[in-house]
Amino acid sequence: MADAVPGRELVLVGRHHFPTYALVFRLEEAAPGRTRLRAETRASGAHALLTGRLPAAARRRAERVR
Structure with a gap:
């Protein structure tokens, strides 16, 4: 994780090959x-x-929870 502002923003940083x-x-x-x-x-x-x-997967999952 690189940075987070609770309830506002999450920034994830990574490296792959x-x-x-x-x-x-x-x-x-x-x-x-x-x-x-x-x-x-x-x-x-x-x-x-x-x-x-x-984002589409997160939206589908969130809508199922409602």
Whole structure:
């Protein structure tokens, strides 16, 4: 983990063979009682493509919990 602001932001940093990458998750209030999750990746194109699926998976899981 590289940085965290509780309830607001989580930044994860890693290294895999050659690339160094970061995943940034941000929580924002969307409406009263609703939270929006924003995610971005800072990596090579291939890594970005693979991690691009994370936000959709998190959304599906969160919607099942409701």
